[in-house]
Amino acid sequence: MGRKSLAAERRSQIVAALRRCIFRYGLQRASIKKIAVEAGLPAGLLHHYFRSRSEMIEELVRKTVDDLAASYHAHLGSCRDPAKRLDKAIGFLFGPKVMDLANARFFYECWAEATRNPRAREAFADLYRRSRDTMVRLFEETGLAAGLAPCEVRDLASLLIAIQDGVALQCDMDSDHVSPSRMRRLTQRVLLGYLEAAKPSGGRSGTGRATRAGRGQKKNQLTATEERGKPCSRSRTK
Secondary structure (H helix, E strand, C coil): CHHHHHHHHHHHHHHHHHHHHHHHHCCCCCCHHHHHHHHCCCHHHHHHHCCCHHHHHHHHHHHHHHHHHHHHHHHHCCCCCHHHHHHHHHHHHCCHHHHCHHHHHHHHHHHHHHCCCHHHHHHHHHHHHHHHHHHHHHHHHCCCCCCCCHHHHHHHHHHHHHHHHHHHHHHHHCCCCCCHHHHHHHHHHHHHHHHHHHCCHHHCCHHHHHHHHHHHHHHHCCCHHHHCCCCCCCCCCC
């Protein structure tokens, strides 16, 4: 039992060192030697816990996804109200935990690696599958997907993830002109409009829908000052 705990601790130590090296040097320059120095371990010992550098990358992607998933579920908590649950979920996608600069740069580096490395590619495919499944469950358990075929629900989940990926990229590259909070509100309005339009006709009320939309537009309307480049505030923790 003790030996297993030590192995898990060492693996976590090595993976954390790899993450810091990626942020500091980039993935291509994050050599075994640099990872070992960062972890405070002999280079030869790394191969005792990981068969290859690719396995380290795969483990790091998986751990990052596990951490984000745990944070997501903690953020939603026991909230069961459909509208509030969706609001909290989208807030998490565009919030500081996901939009963190260190996370973004880690993913950029690993995406490039995944085009050449089958193990990294599979780890990222698993990341997207798990993210889609999480969004699909959100739509289904809140009843927001009523009127959509299962394939449409999955496509909608993929679209939501793609929007978040794109916003994160633009926010990193052009933070003076892209605001996660505004993108969050816009994404939520577009998503709710699509879901409302997809409901069976008997489940929609024209007057109620128009009233709700009017209230939502008024609530979400931004002032001219807000629109003139509220900077993208993002955590730069390593």
